[in-house]
Amino acid sequence: MPLPWLNGKGPRRLAGGTATFYRLPTMRAELNHIRNWIFDLDNTLYPASANLFPLIDARMGEYIMKLIGCDAVEAHRIQKDYFFAHGTTLSGLMTEHAVDPHHFLNYVHDIDMDVLERNEALVAALARLPGRKLIFTNADTDYAGRILERIGLHDSFEAVHDIHATGFRPKPDPQAYQGLCDAYGLDPAHSLFVEDLARNLKPAKAIGMATVWVDNGSEQPPNDSDRSFIDYTTKDIGHWLLEILEDQA
Numbered sequence: 001m002p003l004p005w006l007n008g009k010g011p012r013r014l015a016g017g018t019a020t021f022y023r024l025p026t027m028r029a030e031l032n033h034i035r036n037w038i039f040d041l042d043n044t045l046y047p048a049s050a051n052l053f054p055l056i057d058a059r060m061g062e063y064i065m066k067l068i069g070c071d072a073v074e075a076h077r078i079q080k081d082y083f084f085a086h087g088t089t090l091s092g093l094m095t096e097h098a099v100d101p102h103h104f105l106n107y108v109h110d111i112d113m114d115v116l117e118r119n120e121a122l123v124a125a126l127a128r129l130p131g132r133k134l135i136f137t138n139a140d141t142d143y144a145g146r147i148l149e150r151i152g153l154h155d156s157f158e159a160v161h162d163i164h165a166t167g168f169r170p171k172p173d174p175q176a177y178q179g180l181c182d183a184y185g186l187d188p189a190h191s192l193f194v195e196d197l198a199r200n201l202k203p204a205k206a207i208g209m210a211t212v213w214v215d216n217g218s219e220q221p222p223n224d225s226d227r228s229f230i231d232y233t234t235k236d237i238g239h240w241l242l243e244i245l246e247d248q249a
């Protein structure tokens with residue numbers, strides 16, 4: 001039976017005089033301890049430049065206009081206020097307006113996903129990554145499934161830990177991170193978390209996870225310049241994964 005880290009490729013033989021050496025799968029040395037690879041979904045597994053999120057943003061604006069009876073400018077202000085103050089717009093709407101989360105999520109996620117493309121490089125990189133792979137998102141599982149199908153990652157992850165699983169206490173609430181670890185028996189010291197929203201990496205780092213910021217142009221909260229909790233920065237997670245999987249010989 002092939003060892004899991006060989007990914008079906010078999011051992012590679014290295015030249016070494018009369019002796020034969022077999023090399024373990026190569027991973028950047030400082031990441032050899034990572035067993036659990038945790039990924040945000042939106043604007044992390046697909047680029048912000050795909051402009052999918054503006055479609056959701058527009059749906060959120062419409063929802064708030066109908067809910068409150070205000071114009072688009074006021075709806076946008078409320079939406080962003082809640083997003084920055086409560087972690088998600090939904091959390092703010094639930095707290096301030098007792099909005100039903102299922103109703104809201106079904107409405108805002110009712111968008112066309114044609115702008116997303118299959119990402120072969122990312123599919124390949126994830127397949128080579130040794131260990132457990134999970135999604136940790138402030139969206140919901142149904143929507144995550146549609147996204148993953150579209151970009152070719154529907155078989156790449158063990159599970160999606162979503163907004164419902166957090167009990168509507170989403171990232172960056174520290175309880176959300178603890179809940180994820182408890183749900184899947186993850187040791188944060190052997191886990192790495194990848195996100196486009198820098199502030200969501202801070203609680204991950206605080207409990208001992210390694211952190212990767214996907215700096216691909218996502219909107220960051222105002223007055224939010226602290227990056228001290230970020231271990232790695234990349235513009236493209238697929239390329240970063242291939243980089244760390246390169247031979248270190």
Ligand SMILES: [Mg+2]
Pocket residue numbers: 040041042043044195196197
């Ligand atoms: Mg995101």
